[in-house]
Every structure is written in C-alpha cells, then in structure tokens.
Amino acid sequence: MPCLILTPMKSIYLAGFDVFRKDALAHGGHLKALCAQHGYEGLYPLDKAAPQGLSGLAAAQWIYEANIVLIRRADIVMANLDDFRGPGEPDSGTTFEVGFAVALQKPVWAYSSDAGTLLERARARTDADGEALDARGYVVEDFGLPKNLMLACSVRLVAGGPAECLAAMAEADRRRAARRAQALSASDPED
Numbered sequence: 001m002p003c004l005i006l007t008p009m010k011s012i013y014l015a016g017f018d019v020f021r022k023d024a025l026a027h028g029g030h031l032k033a034l035c036a037q038h039g040y041e042g043l044y045p046l047d048k049a050a051p052q053g054l055s056g057l058a059a060a061q062w063i064y065e066a067n068i069v070l071i072r073r074a075d076i077v078m079a080n081l082d083d084f085r086g087p088g089e090p091d092s093g094t095t096f097e098v099g100f101a102v103a104l105q106k107p108v109w110a111y112s113s114d115a116g117t118l119l120e121r122a123r124a125r126t127d128a129d130g131e132a133l134d135a136r137g138y139v140v141e142d143f144g145l146p147k148n149l150m151l152a153c154s155v156r157l158v159a160g161g162p163a164e165c166l167a168a169m170a171e172a173d174r175r176r177a178a179r180r181a182q183a184l185s186a187s188d189p190e191d
Helices: 024-037 057-075 092-104 118-122 162-187
Strands: 012-017 038-045 076-080 110-111 156-159
Touching: 012 024, 012 057, 012 092, 012 162, 024 038, 024 162, 038 162, 057 092, 076 092, 076 162, 092 110, 110 162, 156 162
Parallel strands: 012 038, 012 076, 076 110, 110 156
Antiparallel strands: none
16 A cells, blocks of 8 residues: 655745835735645745834844745745846845855746846847947856856746746656655555
C-alpha cells in the first residue's frame, strides 16, 4: 500500500518593486491570494509596518532587517524583475534580495513581462565601433538574455507575471513529487 507523504506548505518571499505601488497593500493581498491558490504561503514585505515614531534611517534599517528575516524564513523567493526605473534594469532592492536568497542557497523564481533581450531594451545608440551603448554611454552586454547575466543565470525566469510564475512553480513541484513517488514505489519491497 503506498504511503502518503505530507509536506508542509512552502512559504514564498514576494520580492519586487510592487511595494512602491499606490495600492501596495491591496496588491500584496492579491499576490498572497495567488500564492494560496497554488498551495503556498506568501510573505509580503509590507505584512508588518515599521513601528510608530520611526523615520529616516531608523525606519529604513527596520524595514531592511524585517525583510532579511522574511527572506531567511521563506523556503523560496519569487521576484518581480520587470524593468523599474529605466530600460533593462529591475529594482535594485529586489536584485539585492535575489542575491541574498541565492547566497542562502534558496530557490529563486522570477518573472518579467518585459519583451526582448536586455540589449534590445537598453540600447540607446551604437558607437563608431559597433558597440551597443545605453543612455549613459555604457556598453550593454549581449548574451541574448532578457536580464543581466547575474540575474538570468541565478533564477528560474518565467515570461509573464506572478500568476504565470506561480503556475510554473506549482507544476515543477508536482513533477518533483511525482518523481519522488515513482522512486519510492520502485523501491517498495512488496512489489
């Protein structure tokens, strides 16, 4: 008789510049609801507010530390890597969170609805040597990737938004569970 293996609900830290939206709290609720639809617990950076009376550097430090705690607590990080304050570049805070999670050896999934490669989105002009340059005159990397290589090579990047990313994550979990169940049944001595 096959045994049923229950696994606890995985938690996902929801990284992204979504915290800067005018409707950030409502959007966070939407992201957490999407997580729940796929069997995950969403951890949103704005789940807790900074204590009353904090401002400036003290508030910033509290937010930083609270987010670090949430990333450490999470099983997975899901990051919004859409272009933020310029073509080709996601939010710098989000990229820090991705790097921190990678350093902790946590799985990191990311999504982006930005079409094309980094070169296609960030090129402002081409110089006399044929090099693609951004608006500030820096060479734009050309590896055919949608993001900087340090992001594109460290995350599982899904084209689309959070719903598409969560669906891909859930499908990967289903495949993993099926492989695990198959391996267990293959090694069952009663067969």
